[in-house]
Amino acid sequence: MSSRSITDIYQHNERAVIGAGAFAAFLVLWEGFSRGWWAMLFEPLLGESARALAIKPIFISSPTGVAQQAWTMFAVTGEIWPHIAQSGAQLIVGLGAAILIGVPLGLAAGRYRTFSYILDPFLSALNATPQVAFLPLFVMWIGTGFWMRVLIIFLLAVIPITMNALAAVRTVDPRLLKVASSFGASELHTFRTVIAPSALPFILSGMRLAVGRSMIGIIVAELYGSATGIGIMINMAGDSDKVFVGVLVIVIAGLLMSEALRAIERRYDGWRPVIGDNT
Amino acid sequence: MHGDGLQRYTPQLVGAAAVFAFVAFWEAAAAYKLADPIFISSPSRIASVAAEMWEDPDFWRDIKVSATEFIWGYLAAIAVGIPLGLAVGWYKQLQYALGPFIDVLNAVPRVTFMPILVLWFGIGIWSKFAVVFLGAVIPIILSTYSGVRTNEARFLRVAKSFSASQMKTFTSIILPGTAPYIFTGLKYASGRALLGVVVGELYAATAGVGHMIAQAGNAFETDRVFFGVLLFTFTGLVVTTILAHMEKRFDRWRPEGAVR
Numbered sequence: 170m171s172s173r174s175i176t177d178i179y180q181h182n183e184r185a186v187i188g189a190g191a192f193a194a195f196l197v198l199w200e201g202f203s204r205g206w207w208a209m210l211f212e213p214l215l216g217e218s219a220r221a222l223a224i225k226p227i228f229i230s231s232p233t234g235v236a237q238q239a240w241t242m243f244a245v246t247g248e249i250w251p252h253i254a255q256s257g258a259q260l261i262v263g264l265g266a267a268i269l270i271g272v273p274l275g276l277a278a279g280r281y282r283t284f285s286y287i288l289d290p291f292l293s294a295l296n297a298t299p300q301v302a303f304l305p306l307f308v309m310w311i312g313t314g315f316w317m318r319v320l321i322i323f324l325l326a327v328i329p330i331t332m333n334a335l336a337a338v339r340t341v342d343p344r345l346l347k348v349a350s351s352f353g354a355s356e357l358h359t360f361r362t363v364i365a366p367s368a369l370p371f372i373l374s375g376m377r378l379a380v381g382r383s384m385i386g387i388i389v390a391e392l393y394g395s396a397t398g399i400g401i402m403i404n405m406a407g408d409s410d411k412v413f414v415g416v417l418v419i420v421i422a423g424l425l426m427s428e429a430l431r432a433i434e435r436r437y438d439g440w441r442p443v444i445g446d447n448t
Numbered sequence: 449m450h451g452d453g454l455q456r457y458t459p460q461l462v463g464a465a466a467v468f469a470f471v472a473f474w475e476a477a478a479a480y481k482l483a484d485p486i487f488i489s490s491p492s493r494i495a496s497v498a499a500e501m502w503e504d505p506d507f508w509r510d511i512k513v514s515a516t517e518f519i520w521g522y523l524a525a526i527a528v529g530i531p532l533g534l535a536v537g538w539y540k541q542l543q544y545a546l547g548p549f550i551d552v553l554n555a556v557p558r559v560t561f562m563p564i565l566v567l568w569f570g571i572g573i574w575s576k577f578a579v580v581f582l583g584a585v586i587p588i589i590l591s592t593y594s595g596v597r598t599n600e601a602r603f604l605r606v607a608k609s610f611s612a613s614q615m616k617t618f619t620s621i622i623l624p625g626t627a628p629y630i631f632t633g634l635k636y637a638s639g640r641a642l643l644g645v646v647v648g649e650l651y652a653a654t655a656g657v658g659h660m661i662a663q664a665g666n667a668f669e670t671d672r673v674f675f676g677v678l679l680f681t682f683t684g685l686v687v688t689t690i691l692a693h694m695e696k697r698f699d700r701w702r703p704e705g706a707v708r
Contacts, residue, residue, distance in 0.1 A: 299642045404563055
């Protein structure tokens, strides 16, 4: 072990080294465009046309600019917190409602065939529509406030949740259902003891998809209106540093939430056959 | 198992009846003023607005703009996404280098970048092209990549034992094995592309079906809004149906164990 050479160390950590290197290179490249490093570097070679390599920071911001802006907004002025709180509240209410309605709906459609025949055309049509197209309609119905945004998040999230809950019931081992009915288990009892446990992992993957969709909802719903929210902050930012800070918040929130759900899913992974993972 | 006669079509019949009931209820609700038609419109109003718009050159211009954004953005995503996905799947080091970027882009809805894209490319067709491209390219890269990675190791070993060239291995094993995954990616990507068109046009645009919906919304023309939404639904259904058929065709090759 003591005689591990540099190449050995590299071989063992190739993924991390290359990944970190590529990321660092990206940041340097970005900073360089913004500060005109590349223009300076290539000026002797390219002459005047090298100027094109210096891009105004107002267009592309820069890693240091974003970091500085983030520091200011989080720690100095604290102006970002109300935006995060507002968007977070919308997300929780919208996603919560989608779970409360989507899971029972999907379970029922999975269990009762006729009901699934009724639900299916509507579900497929809604699924094929980019649901954000309903936005102007929602604005007409309930204005541009909190509830409109909750409604669009709900609509985006409820579809994957319902579809996965439906698929989940279909994967329950029919032998188990037969046993339950032979022993005269009530419908409720069957749901609680047979269907729910084996459906849970699928329902969780549906929720993970739904989290991604609801991030779309946050951004798009806040295109309208002019109160607080991360999407509003991005839209009204006016300078690219702020825009990137907002994007960064969304990135981190999205990664954290999908990782958390993935961790919960992993707990149940042993039980379940893998089905579609539509990113 | 198939019942004979009508029974076989029970799902379709029940589904059609449900849709019919929904449309009839909607029409009745508007006709008997259960809710103000200004808010809920009605199927017959939407139909008449559709007939009216059919004659309107502005409407066809909107369709043309949206179709251009969708088709070119989607095609560019295919042209970039498939080769990139294949390369990332084939060369380990490339995957290490690009993996972090792809993962991050996958974690955020690409429509978040809309304000930046508008800043860079303006409110014309190019910012929509960019958001459609960004939306569609990620699922294509990811599923092409996972297609390459799930190729059966046995086949690769056989190819190696027979000292097949890299090129030969690639064209005769990797590509056919990856095709079904690529179609799965294309299906998801089409939804993302359509989303990009809508968001881009709602955000800032001068033309397009999304722009038409936004304007009709501002003017409280509910019928037009519904008609626009239905156009998107229709487009989405047509595109996903076509791609789902293609996916199913290629699915037959897919080795059992790899079915996701």
